[in-house]
Amino acid sequence: MSESRRAGRQARTAERSRRGSGVGRPYILRNIPTYDVLSEENLARIETAADRILAETGIEFRDDPVALDHWRRAGARVDGLRVRFEPGMLREVLASAPPVFTQHARNPANSVQVGGRSVVFAPAYGSPFVMDLDRGRRFGTIEDFRNFIRLAQSSPNLHHSGGTICEPTDVPVNKRHLDMVLAHIELSDRPFMGSVTAEERSEDSIEMARILFGAGFVDQNCVILGNVNVNSPLVWDGTMTRSLRAYARANQAAVIVPFILGGAMGPVTSAGAIAQAHAETMAGCALTQLERKGAPVIYGNFLSSMSLRSGAPTFGTPEPAIGSMVVGQLARRANLPLRCSGNFTTSKLPDAQAMTEGTMSMLAAIHCGANFILHSAGFLDGLLSMSYEKFMLDADLCGALHSYLDGVKVDDDQLAVDAFAEVGPGNHFFGASHTMAHYETAFWDSSLADNEPFEKWEAAGSVDAASRANRAWKKALAEYEAPALDEGVREELRDFVARRKAAEDDRWY
């Protein structure tokens, strides 16, 4: 390690300890229970409704004969593209899926546990646009993409590098995955996600992970995730199932996510949308096990609502938030790791609306027991834009959530009974020995919130939170330092990318 890198690491460690004990861990092990809102009886009713959907209406699997073969062999009823499942069949197939697994990072200190009590924060995923206060909204580029990786890597509050943080629209559609995976590997030493937009792009992503980690290691360990979406209602497209199978085949984890806007791709009532999502997710998760028994897989969910006035999708609203708690309970009954919710908003600015909706949505993910929280930072504009400022605001909230998930520790030292005898009625605790011993780690300290008195804040220019976030991302990018990477590995990866790019014409659609 070079002198400057060592100094940088020490500075970061100091930075972390300055902000209290909460942050700087590779992932969180929650010390508070999940928030369970439904009775066992009502959960069973939802499962029964899902079973009925699966048995009576079934799910269509398009453009993937291998998937249909898998289902046939597993005993499902296949009628054309339509697959129907006997109640209980998917749960049986899913018995082989691990409830907890480790996703390895190239820096082993950054490997994350997915499942059980773990909580992993990853940036938002998939926006075609990016925004900042200086330049407004524009199409995302590969440089924006790289910038967000740098910001995530610099944040002590996030754990994961994410995947398609924004669409690098200046790179041909059929070659983006190569540049994206390369950027994750070169600019971050945290775990990351690969592409899923075509089976061969999934395989390319995994192949690059093999170059980084070694093929033998990859065959036995999860090092890359792929996020696949159901074409709700009740359709799995071949592009997605082929990608899902590519990840499973390589023993890598697919994240299985129905995307239901209530009233459009599913019922307008929460219980129905949850039952549908459960059916769709369980089918996708089970398919990974038919491709490779024991492959890691994540039970995903994305509930949403819509505006009754305009029919526009809405995010960070109360119904999906409380619905997430039910989804969490169902995932735990299925004994699978959970991805749920995230930080969502339809606001077009990093303003009050953005953080009301974002905080409600993010806390739902925290309370429902989500293990892998994709979309932890950056979204504005109804998922269509990654905002530089919102990224910083959200990452700051992620920092707060470390302390929140630590819960309230109860022991003699924390109860401080002796301190009351020392201080006595009417006196202050500032100088008490108990206060001195705990002062520096007692509270999480936001780096973006302004807690100063009004007069001091006004004298400093009356700066709002969005403008502070604007300064913060610029500072973070200016101070960013790439983690070291073996030069042989780097060269091999770059060769692979160059070779794969040369093999195809550019495609822009």
Add this chain to the structure above:
Amino acid sequence: MSESRRAGRQARTAERSRRGSGVGRPYILRNIPTYDVLSEENLARIETAADRILAETGIEFRDDPVALDHWRRAGARVDGLRVRFEPGMLREVLASAPPVFTQHARNPANSVQVGGRSVVFAPAYGSPFVMDLDRGRRFGTIEDFRNFIRLAQSSPNLHHSGGTICEPTDVPVNKRHLDMVLAHIELSDRPFMGSVTAEERSEDSIEMARILFGAGFVDQNCVILGNVNVNSPLVWDGTMTRSLRAYARANQAAVIVPFILGGAMGPVTSAGAIAQAHAETMAGCALTQLERKGAPVIYGNFLSSMSLRSGAPTFGTPEPAIGSMVVGQLARRANLPLRCSGNFTTSKLPDAQAMTEGTMSMLAAIHCGANFILHSAGFLDGLLSMSYEKFMLDADLCGALHSYLDGVKVDDDQLAVDAFAEVGPGNHFFGASHTMAHYETAFWDSSLADNEPFEKWEAAGSVDAASRANRAWKKALAEYEAPALDEGVREELRDFVARRKAAEDDRWY
């Protein structure tokens, strides 16, 4: 009822139903469980720590010999001003306090239940300053005070008129309570709070309630609340205990609230601060029962933290939020109605920081089971300012929380199983009969959030949430209509105020 008033009421009813089924109720009966984070064992440890504080260090009761007499007769050890309590004694005294009571409003349709599954939203309380985007920060006046009552009364998302919504600093200190209570009665037909800043002001407040409701009714029913604060750590000032006793004596409800900034008025560790608050609250609550057995009383709490960098108080931070869950559990074990948390922030603007902190703090109140949520709307600036815009943003969040607290209903209709057979894989639910039947009430619809596509939002002027809130409060004030009040009662109240004002010289401190 006049024609125009009837039309106004019909318009309001239509407005409520347009926004979904959530809002417009006099109060909420929660349909989701509380979020319990600590084990019984750890709760018992906190209670034991509180018992030790009460028995060993005790609490000082200043300037109130009657309170000391009460304690002596109840069997506490009184040593000068210091009172010490045997473990279990306060719980025994509190056995007579009602776990649930009704606070009556002058419009019976607006009476609220306090305790059990109820959730009541009241505006923020006690700021010396007010703010709006046009005029910035300034001292509050009686006209500001009246405006906030009008805004609360106009909101279908709030339930209670509150108390000292802002300090009317243009009215002498010793006469403010008269104008404030009169304003609550004249401008709102919802329940309200009286003054507590001196025993005679508490009695004036209650006397005005007697004029409104009749003395006999008031003696048997709760019609006014008084919010009293502990002078933490472990001191009860005579001003507060005399007011507390005045409310209890009249069979009215005192809200008993320790105010602990961790590290200043209590230990810097949450468990210790919670144990202290429990001790202080239990003592105050018990004192009401010694004044009048069976008087309603609310177990209150106000946890906070501080910035490790500046020592400034911080609000809406994770430690008090998760700590509130423990406070909720303790209040339920004490079998008392709970007031906890609220919508807090140190931000000086209705910006992203304000709503991150405010939403985290408010959701803590929701999850911990608070029955009476004072400070539901309006605070900025570390409790020092009431913001017109923040009030509207917060009230909008209160609307969302109606739907949130309704939870997820599970029955055949909500599960929509037949709809899947109707719609089938790959089709949309827009025109499905199930969607049609539920469309209008399925989702809460914010009146402040902008869910439009970016282009439409941009074409409409790229307005942020704070500016929309600015328009909204002006519109609400312009459209406000005072609820009818019996002219005889109005005259009697005004006479009382005039007489009481004439009896004293103005005091400005």
